[in-house]
Amino acid sequence: MSLNFNQRLAVFEQQSQSLEGFGRGIEREALRVTPDGGLSQNSHPYAFGSALCHSTITTDYAEGLLEFITPVAKDVDQLFAYLNDVHHYAAKNLENNETLWPISMPCFINNEDSVELAQFGSSNVGKMKTAYRQGLKNRYGSMMQVIAGVHYNFSFPDGFWDAWAKANQSPLTGKEAQSAGYMGLIRNYLRFGWVIPYLFGASPALCKSFLQGKKTHFKFKETGSGTIYLPYATSLRMSDLGYTSSAQSSLDICYNSLDNYIGSVRKALTQKNSDFVHLGIKENDEYIQLNDNVLQIENELYASIRAKRVQKEGETPLQALDARGIEYVEIRSLDVNPFSEVGITEEQVNFLDLFLTWCAMTPSESISKLQSQHFSENLNKVVTEGRRPNLMLEIDGKEQNVAAWGDWLTGQLKELAVVMDKESASDRYQNAIAHIAPRFASPELTSSARILETLKEGDLDNGRLALNLSKTYKEKLIKQNYQVWSDAFFENEKIISEKKQKEIEESDNLDFDGYLQNYFLNAQKK
Template sequence: MLDNLLNVIKEEELSRQLCKSFLGIEVEEHRVDHNGKLSREPHPQKLGSRAYHPYLQSDFSESQSEIITAPFDSVGKVIQQLDTLQTILTRSLQNNDRIWPLSMPPALDSLDKQFIAEHFDRPAYKNYRQYLIKKYGVPRKIITGVHVNYSIPNSFFECLYKHYEKNFENFNSFKNTLYFRIVQNFVLNRWLITYLFGASPVAERGFFTHSSDPKFEHPVRSIRNSRFGYVNNRADQVNVTLYSSLENFIDGLECAVKTGLLYGPAEFYGPVRLRGQDRLSDYYTKGISYLEFRVFDNNPFSTNGVDRNALIFLKIFLIYLLVTPVDEKNIKDKLKQAFDENNAVALEQPDKITFKLETGKVVLEKMLELVKFLGLESEETSRILQNFNNVLTHPKLTPAGRLMPVIKNGSLQEFGNKVSAKHKQLLTDANVLLPAMSNFSDKTQSLIFKAVELGINYTIEKRGNNRIILKLTYSNITKRVDVENLRSINAQKYLCKLFPALKIE
């Protein structure tokens, strides 16, 4: 159905459009106090209401902040906004709170779990949350991670569709097929992401408390990505074989919800989610808009939980998955094997060579050949792919491997405390308000800072003569501001004048 896809992409000169695919990042992270215990402070009062805030939300617990970037077509822009949002969140923290840098939560006692269960200031989610606590318990629900949203420009699909139109019922069917190929290949190769980016080698005191919980003999690569991490219960009957086809995925989830095995589609914790439609059946008629990859541990060596090199690698990896055919023969068995292999890699000792080494070498070599073939090779991409190839053969360079020397008595609590304090200092002691935007004027930084605090969506537009226009949107009202032409302003008063409906809490 998709014969000769790679050559068609090259002939149609679509490589650059793939490079301009969109990434958006969601980073979950806990607020902790100066002792490294989960914070009991409410969601920062300076931030606009979570009912409408486009960037700064909270997740399962009040201490669990979530940063959500807009989708961007360049990694540089994603990182710039992520750093900006992280800085604003950190500067908004109350009473000496700071951000915990690890996916696995800090040490928990019974009072912590009780506090989390009883305190949550979002009534609309109360019933669902109580259901999740009863089913999974508090600890598993407060594991954090990084989610990556990925989409390819529609113009890319439209150009390709002309070559394959006869093989598909309609355009959305064609687009779904390409997106689902990425999904299947991602699940089949998930172990590589777990190896390269796994960073949850130990669980702190109070996480595993039941007799049936695992007793690890050594640190591992990623508890979060293992069968003991953020996964559905086996009884839910929504295992990895859902990914055997788009039809099986949709039908399986609909059946699980209809029969009460799942509360709703959001309770599916697989490695990839389809995104863009409210109802699962609408993917058939309206198509997949983007994919959400949910397997990345927080990187404690980055103030943002993820770094530029990882995202550039991911973009190339996803292009590789797009152009690599999936052998559908015995696909359910292959998916089961991939699940088992990922779990095995997740539970390996972090400083030991992975049993998937040779397979990984082949994948990295094919990725390098791909960027050369498509004319996407640059000094940066070559360096990054070579670096990750080096990480593949030197496990001590992986995030989990780098954590091994700082594990003390089976714990990263002391390390987490030190890093959370260090990251806070880095983000708040800078000479400028928003370090990632230091090339912009103080007025621009101040206006963006206050806009984000209040829950106003911002976009930076550049006009002729390097003029910077700030596009601000709140409650479906959009204003454009030529910041440099403004006199000295009080940012909050100015924004309230622009948007009279703005809610100041």
């Protein structure tokens, strides 16, 4: 007989050090914008070194889309010290009076051609990164690709998996127990991950220029002079307008085991798409996409959560997972928080720690294809109308409204918070859930509602609000002090990153065609 929640909680409470020493990392994306709120047309700032090799500052899709990356931290205060320091340095060294866009949906963009793809130098690996982005542009358009988010990377200590095996009465040990446990977490995140955009989604509105004249089935309302919104939306970034792909809707990615997951993603990497086949691979001898499969590479799989493992040189993400199992999970459903100068708050991180631990502890049955579709429908409902009164969600055959699901979930999270606070000798988790839980019954307290109320009350444009915030935050970031790093650290990292890029470029011994051929041949190996 399987243990109930309280029995499982007791196992973790008794197992020393199973609920402390979490590994945490943050990747925050932010557009560089001009003083009038347009997308920067300038190259990656000189002070930031090589986007290909820098350890903390790179670019994502576009040359103007910065990405800040923290090292792994075992302490939340240390995590935010890293994040604040990289923002402080960036704010001081932005050129041409540029600022960082503090929301997920893009600034005013005149047309898609004004979005320059990120450049990574003349090496084969650098060219592949840009060619991959060219493929994304040709497949989905550039507007979708300049939406910004915050990714949260999270791992448990080894002791957690010993407790997990005991609580699950499982004979698995080592990396097998760890991978099975993380896959269970992922399945529960697919079931209940809608709570993240509900609570923290902050993109209920967008600039009309984002649509570029395209038709949409959404019945938008207007405010200001060029802002459109959905009255009950939480995260348009996560909607069909945002970071989704209709081409991937037919994929049957299976999360019932690590082997199932790897096999289903490998299948997607070889599955053809008629539209992409029609597009072609080269035009005037230049790559317009890496290949004509549904996924060019693993990174193109759009998902709200990913299983991850640090790769060795020459490995693909799937090969790393196959060889050594899951090391951590990446949460990808967080909007940039416009109420924070670094895009996320400590309270959010504390809630994520709590919620992800609950997802791993709680029984997690296999998910059928029909259930997977159901969970996707729940997520789509929440991102477009999550604050609608009495919105109903069905999970594993049970239908309740958002408030009822939230009440049930927070009841268990509050119990878990007490145990986790004992482990950490603090009250951070109890404080986080106490402050956040009321949002389930009172949607006006959510981030999206607060943003929308600000826009409607002042008849403001999304862009004007964001631009004002970006200038305020830049001043605030410049005034703060370093907590961990220094100017000398970043100046040295610039030099090191440029040296690494030069070494990579000088070590190439194949032309780009040969490099890609070898890459995809190697990627097929297990």
